Amino acid sequence: MLQLHVIPPAFGLRNTGPFGLKSEMALTHLKQEFELVHTADPRKAPKGKLPFLVDDGVVVADSELIVEHLDRKTGGGLFGHLSPREIGEGRAFQRLAEEHLYWIMVASRWLDDDWWPNIPAAFFGFLPFPLKYVVPAVARREVGKTYHLQGLGRHSLEEQKGFARRDLEALAGKIGDDPYLLGDRLTGFDFAVAGLLAGTIDNQPATWMTHLTREFEPVVDYTERVQAAVGVYGREAV
Numbered sequence: 672m673l674q675l676h677v678i679p680p681a682f683g684l685r686n687t688g689p690f691g692l693k694s695e696m697a698l699t700h701l702k703q704e705f706e707l708v709h710t711a712d713p714r715k716a717p718k719g720k721l722p723f724l725v726d727d728g729v730v731v732a733d734s735e736l737i738v739e740h741l742d743r744k745t746g747g748g749l750f751g752h753l754s755p756r757e758i759g760e761g762r763a764f765q766r767l768a769e770e771h772l773y774w775i776m777v778a779s780r781w782l783d784d785d786w787w788p789n790i791p792a793a794f795f796g797f798l799p800f801p802l803k804y805v806v807p808a809v810a811r812r813e814v815g816k817t818y819h820l821q822g823l824g825r826h827s828l829e830e831q832k833g834f835a836r837r838d839l840e841a842l843a844g845k846i847g848d849d850p851y852l853l854g855d856r857l858t859g860f861d862f863a864v865a866g867l868l869a870g871t872i873d874n875q876p877a878t879w880m881t882h883l884t885r886e887f888e889p890v891v892d893y894t895e896r897v898q899a900a901v902g903v904y905g906r907e908a909v
C-alpha cells in the first residue's frame with residue numbers, strides 16, 4: 672500500500688499544502704490505492720518538507736518527484752504521449768504556479784498582519800507550552816526572510832498583487848476555452864496548477880489572494896473542472 676504524507680487539514684482545506692493536493696490528485700487519477708498520513712511537523716519529513724510518498728519501502732520526497740515516479744510506474748499515465756511543445760508549455764505553467772504564485776499565496780497567509788493569527792492554531796497547536804507561542808513567531812520571521820530572498824518580498828503589497836494578477840491573466844489566457852491546460856486531456860500539469868489554485872480559492876477565511884484569484888472566472892472554472900474530473904477537492908467536505 673502506498674502512503675502519502677501530507678500536512679493536516681486547516682483553513683477549510685483538506686490539505687493546506689498545494690503539493691500534497693497535487694500528489695493526491697495524481698494518485699487518485701491513476702487509480703492507485705493509497706493511505707493519506709497526516710504529518711503535522713514537516714521537519715520530520717526526509718527533506719524537511721511535505722509531501723513525501725512511501726511506495727513499498729521506497730521514499731519519494733517532493734511532489735514533482737512523486738508525479739514523475741507515478742508516471743513511470745503507470746507507463747506514462749500523467750505525461751505519456753505529450754509532444755515536446757506540450758511538455759514545455761505544461762512545465763512552464765507548473766513553474767509559474769509552484770515557484771511564483773505559490774510564494775505570493777504563502778505571503779498572503781503568513782505575512783498579512785490581519786490574516787496571520789489564523790496560522791498558529793492551525794500549524795503549531797501540536798507543540799507543548801511555551802513552544803506553541805515561540806515557534807510560530809520564529810517561523811513567521813523565517814517565511815518573511817525567505818520571501819525577501821526570493822525577491823517578491825522586496826515589493827509593496829500593491830506590486831505583489833500586480834505580479835499575482837499578471838500570473839493569473841497568463842493562466843486565464845492559456846486556458847481560454849479549453850477544458851484543461853493542454854486542451855482536452857487532463858495531465859499531471861493540471862494537478863500542479865489546480866492544486867495550487869484550489870487551496871487559494873477555497874482558503875477560509877479568505878486571504879487577499881483568495882479575493883484576487885476569484886476575480887478570474889476562467890481560472891476558477893478551470894480549477895473546479897480539474898477537481899471534479901479527478902474527484903479530489905481541496906476544500907473540506909461540508
Ligand SMILES: N[C@@H](CCC(=O)N[C@@H](CS)C(=O)NCC(=O)O)C(=O)O
Binds near residue numbers: 732
Ligand atoms: N518542491 C516541494 C515543495 C514542498 C513544500 O514547500 N512544502 C511545504 C508545505 S506546502 C512545506 O513542507 N513547508 C515546510 C517548510 O518549508 O518548513 C514539492 O513539490 O513537494
